Amino acid sequence: MILLVAGFWRGLHFVVLDHMLCITPAPAIKNIHDSKAMHAQSNILVKRICEILIGTEDHDKVWKILGSGITTAVKYGAYELIEECILTYPGIIWYSVEGLYMFHAAIKERQERVYNLIYQMSDHKVFVATQLDKENENALHMAAKLAPPHRLNVVTGAALQMQRELQWFKEVEKFIEPSYKEALNTEKQTPRMVFTDKHKDLLKEGQEWMKDTASSCTVVAALTVTMAFAAAFTVPGGNQDNGKPLFLDDGVFMLFIVSDAIALFSSTTSVLMFLGILTSRYAEGDFLYALPKRMTIGLVSLFLSLVAAMIAFSATITLVVRDKVTWIAAPVVIATSIPACLFALLQFPLLVELVYSTYGPSVFRKQNDRWMH
Structure with missing residues (x-):
């Protein structure tokens, strides 16, 4: 062998x-x-x-x-x-x-x-x-x-x-x-x-680490909530006299609406999870499952909201200027994907480690069948 x-x-x-x-x-x-x-x-x-x-x-x-x-x-x-x-x-x-x-x-x-x-x-x-x-x-x-x-x-x-x-x-x-x-x-x-x-x-250091991470992410999530909420009422192209959006029947406009809704709901979920971390009692047992679970959900929701917000922004730019600049869609999509990629590169290792340590296979597992009685 x-x-x-x-x-x-x-x-x-x-x-x-x-x-x-x-x-x-x-x-x-x-x-x-x-x-x-x-x-x-x-x-x-x-x-x-x-x-x-x-x-x-x-x-x-x-x-x-x-x-x-x-x-x-x-x-x-x-x-x-x-x-x-x-x-x-x-x-x-x-x-x-x-x-x-x-x-x-x-x-x-x-x-x-x-x-x-x-x-x-x-x-x-x-x-x-x-x-x-x-x-x-x-x-x-x-x-x-x-x-x-x-x-x-x-x-x-x-x-x-x-x-x-x-x-x-x-x-x-x-x-x-x-x-x-x-x-x-x-x-x-x-x-x-x-x-x-x-x-x-170590418990004190863990509390500070959780609070600092949650505080930083809460700021980003709150900004995304604000932008997504405002965008829902100031749709691209404006409204007709009857109040309906001008681009209501356009497929790109529907992409904008769906992505903006996802951004709003995801960022709101993220804010709630991070607030749950900030208001936690930080007992020893909370670090075993409760706090890592909230941090995982918060980071996933935050990433999803940022991606959805970038998609909504791309759809808006495309709707507004596509008649004048027909090739605008591709470069806008590439440009708006940069922030999402940067966030993934910076936070994805932490997210993987959180998920693996909380939900992954236990480190205490069978080592070799020959010793099993």
Whole structure:
């Protein structure tokens, strides 16, 4: 299989680079090829090292070397290395990583892939979940502490970071025994109390991030509401003596009316969502679902209103000057699409991250079928 994969990438490199591009190797494809090749070679190397160590029949040497590798693997999320070590030497699963079992260490380091792998080993999970460290803290206390900076920054924005921390806490809370949810550590704090104490600064930063973003977007949405409402009563071309619009039977005019209505309704929805964010109580639990949902709806509505407003503007220009400048439609459409594209480029990454973290597949999912009992 490894030779087949290597052959595939070598063939792709030859066909795409030499015959289609006829230039020096494309960095993107070359990087993918190198990454895949390095991953395959690493797997072979790990398997070979494990075989050699087991062949020595020296328990202390195997325990020390594999344990050292697992310690680094847990910190950086290299779950494949951990899996191979456990398959080769099952007893290594009880290795202590800086005084913690791997399950606790994965929670502390916020390495979801390592967590998912060990979670599927049901016997190990049930036993370790009841263990306490030297500070009399259980797995839920570990999840209640603030993540390391390099793991906290895997998502952008304090609000999404707070959401991810809540997702970790809720996940560990699912399997912990009910009595452990209210267990006290040496500081006489329950896991929930630890979470509140350790995340108070992040909570404050999340509040400010949400308020600043909502305030800025509310201004834009309110302006769009004003323009769309005014445009509905000052239609292009004016009205006839009976009050009906002059271009009522024109297809372009109908495009103007429909797009203006969409702009008005979408921008109004956006304003309401952002006002809901600004008037929120900003409790810890709100960052898990309520606030990201409102921000998502607000951003989608705002984008839709801007696009509709630009379409209405294009239709208006076309109606007014098409008799004098017949080619005006195409350049106007291109020009008015620029603001919508700029908004999409600036805000779309945030929207994608909001949707994925709130509605996307959970990071706590099945890692490998071979561990399912």
